[in-house]
């Protein structure tokens with residue numbers, strides 16, 4: 001299981017592996033504690049997760065609704 005999180009410093013979407021405790025943001029280098037950051041989506045595979053991140057960046061509502069995410073969640 002993979003989760004899509006939002007960096008609390010720079011706001012980029014990041015992919016984190018479910019079960020891991022921390023994730024370093026590749027954009028601003030901050031070390032995020034997964035218990036504290038905002039999780040916006042979860043996915044079964046890295047491929048699915050990166051498709052979700054792309055969709056989130058573009059607000060592709062048709063992809064997001066496939067995953068039960070609504071644009072109004074943001």
Ligand SMILES: [Zn+2]
Pocket residue numbers: 007008009010011012025026027028029030
């Ligand atoms: Zn960041």
